[in-house]
Amino acid sequence: MTFSGGGGAYLRFTRDHYRYVIYTAIGRGWGEKAGVTVEKMASGKLT
Numbered sequence: 001m002t003f004s005g006g007g008g009a010y011l012r013f014t015r016d017h018y019r020y021v022i023y024t025a026i027g028r029g030w031g032e033k034a035g036v037t038v039e040k041m042a043s044g045k046l047t
Contacts, residue, residue: 003025003027004028005027006025006026006027007025007026008024008025008026008027008033009023009025010022010023010024014041017040017041018039018041019038019039019041020037020038021036021037021039022035022036023036023037
């Protein structure tokens with residue numbers, strides 16, 4: 001992804017009943033951000 005004054009990337013995948021998102025980004029005015037989110041799913045839908 002491209003942002004004004006920076007950019008970022010993410011990887012999203014699902015395993016068992018969880019969705020994972022790993023991300024990193026940098027931008028002018030807010031600096032660097034990186035992390036992982038884990039979302040629990042029930043019956044194929046987010047809960």
